[in-house]
Amino acid sequence: MRAARLHKVGDIRLSEEPRPVPGPGESLVRVTAVGLCGSDLHWYSEGGIGDAVLDDPLVVGHEIAGVIEGGPRHGTRVAVDPAIPCGRCGVCATGYGNLCPDVRFAGHGTLDGGLREFLA
Ligand SMILES: [Zn+2]
Numbered sequence: 324m325r326a327a328r329l330h331k332v333g334d335i336r337l338s339e340e341p342r343p344v345p346g347p348g349e350s351l352v353r354v355t356a357v358g359l360c361g362s363d364l365h366w367y368s369e370g371g372i373g374d375a376v377l378d379d380p381l382v383v384g385h386e387i388a389g390v391i392e393g394g395p396r397h398g399t400r401v402a403v404d405p406a407i408p409c410g411r412c413g414v415c416a417t418g419y420g421n422l423c424p425d426v427r428f429a430g431h432g433t434l435d436g437g438l439r440e441f442l443a
């Protein structure tokens with residue numbers, strides 16, 4: 324699949340990469356649209372945002388829509404929540420995973436985002 328990966332400030336490269344393999348509880352999503360957020364522009368023009376800096380090449384883009392590819396929900400159109408709470412901490416246990424201190428976020432830090440053809 325094709326992926327647009329930010330390598331350094333002002334340097335996004337389109338490359339061929341393996342299609343992700345969904346793990347337990349995940350679906351493969353064919354990305355159909357990605358919004359470009361202000362934070363994506365910080366990644367592109369400054370190589371980071373806030374405390375987060377670009378250490379390794381990153382696929383940015385966290386405003387993602389797509390269609391599930393394969394499995395029991397094949398063909399379902401989805402909007403992707405880019406935040407993945409840990410699911411194990413006290414905050415997650417209260418049901419407020421959106422406030423999880425260990426949340427991972429697509430297109431930020433080390434977790435690839437949506438500027439690619441498929442994501443899990
Ligand atoms: Zn945004």
Ligand SMILES: [Zn+2]
Nearest residue numbers: 409412415423
């Ligand atoms: Zn948590």
